[in-house]
Amino acid sequence: MKNKGILKGYVEKEIARGRALKRNIGEYISKERYESVFCQSDTRPLPVKNLDKAMEGLAETFRIYNSSAVNRNYSENGRSNDVRQKRSHTGYSAVRKAKGKNVIPVWYQQDKENGRTYLSFASIGRYAYENTMYDLVGYRRPCTSRKYLCKACALFGMASDDSSLGSRIRITDATLQGDAKTAFMDDVVLQELAGPKISYLPFYTGSGQTTKMLTYDQNAQIRGRKFYWHSEFKGADPGAERPARTQRNATMQLVKAGETFLFQVYYDRITDTELKELIWTLTLGENTADSRRCHKIGHGKPLGLGSAKIVIDRQQERLAENGYRLEDVPVEPADDVFASFRIKNAVLKLVSMDTTKGRDVCYPIVMSSSAGGSRSNSNEDAGHRWFGANYKPGNKPARYSLPDAAQKDLTLPAYVTKSR
Ligand SMILES: [Zn+2]
Structure with missing residues (x-):
């Protein structure tokens, strides 16, 4: 076994009065403590102080791998429904077959620091951690108190169990400005999209370098927020004539590139600084249609969809002096809204179409x-x-x-x- 720290073992059910307890795999996670974890090469059970949690985690892994919504290669009979797919995943059918046999082969790792044991069905498989995503996002957690609000919640409002705050911003639906008859492409079957694979720690944890990092329970922090690079749209499924419908692909009516939508943003009781920040956020500091700084909006972002430029064509303010009137005010996309040059530099790179121009945005090859x-x-x-x-x-x-x-x-x- 090359991966030091991850070992082969098995979970065995307690043998009571010389008779094996009959359990179905579906109910092998029970409130009763009857499982023990053994190392492959030892007859004494391992000391596992978090056995219930570890078994819950294992059950969760089993559930995930048996869900076609998450496991794109899942196929109950081991044969893929999709002819283009060579391999399939049976959702650990061997575990299913172990039904009634009382022993489940597992891979396990024990963390010396926190004393916890983690179980998985594969050596580089999914391990369930006791820290939840909520524990890991640190200061990026949603605001819960009106007393301590981030800039976004202060402006757009928030709601938690204890307190809530209304939004001072209202954004209308965006309506198509062009001819609806010609603005859309024929329906497109998009390539499959799946959720993030957070078990790949070096890509998701803070300063991913993580010398000996094994688990999310070792002081890990989620790295940051997710952004999508701009890229050419190449997300149409090549086999789209006969699409294998799954829970992960979608047929979409796409708007052609270059179409324009119009919407309004209403603001009220806003400070000068907040208005400046709002304008920057909408225009990304460049209020021109040919700007290369664009947002990513809507579905299919990793496939190259959703790059959109927001331009403020008119800004008006309602004045209460001398009766009630609307007055045009000049749009001023100020550039000094960032706390640090490093953050500004990073954001500008993330939103710029030029950062990835001529490049292939894809998974590592x-x-x-x-x-x-x-x-x-x-x-x-x-x-x-x-x-x-x-x-x-x-x-x-x-x-x-x-x-x-x-x-x-x-x-x-x-x-x-x-x-x-
Ligand atoms: Zn907030």
Whole structure:
């Protein structure tokens, strides 16, 4: 076993009065403590102080891998419903088959610092952690008190169990300005989208470098907020003529590039600073239609959809002096709304169409050295190999984590496979 720290073992049910307790796999997580964890090479049970939690985590992993909404390769019979997909995942059918047999093979790791044990069905598999996402987001947690509000909640309002605050901003629906008959493309089946794979710690934890990081329970912090790079739309499913409908793909009516929508933003009881920040946030500091600083809005962002430029064409203020009237005021997209140059620099890079211009925005790639350095086509497999080569949970830090947005080089090197 190469990955020091992750070991093979099994969970065995208690043998009572010489007779094995009959349990179904579906109910093997029970409030009664009847499971023990054994190392493969030892007959004494391991001391596991968080057994209930560990077994709950294992049950959650089982549920996730048996959900086609999460596990894109899931197929009950081991055969993929999608002819284009070579491999499928049976949702750990061996575990299902162990029904009634009282022993579940597992991989486990024990954290010396916090004394917890983690169970999984695969060595580089999903481990369930006791820290929840809420624990991990740190200061990025949603505001819960009117006394301590971030700028966004102060302006857009918030609601928690204890207190709430109304919004001082109202945004109307955006209406299409062009001809609805010509503004849309034919329906497009989008490539599959799935949720983030947060179990890949080097990409999701703070300063991802994480020397010996094994779990989210070791002082981990989520790195930051998610942004999407601008990219060319290439997200149409190539097999779209006969789409395999899953819970992860979608048929969409897409608006053609270059169409215009109009909407209003109403503000009330706003300070000068807040107004300045609101204008910057809408225009990203450039109030012109040809600006390269764009937002990403709506569905399909990782597929290249949703790049939109917001331009303020008119700003009016209602004045109560001499009766009641509307007055045009000049739009002033001030540039001094950032607390630090580093943050400003990072945000500008994230929103600029130029950052990724001419580049392929994709998952890390695998190159085959045998085919003259060509990119491997079986990308489904290839992606896994990159991630596996980059980081094996254990005693070594990951080779690469996602670059900081403010960093000059935003690329990750390809993984070159040896010729076969
Ligand atoms: Zn807030």
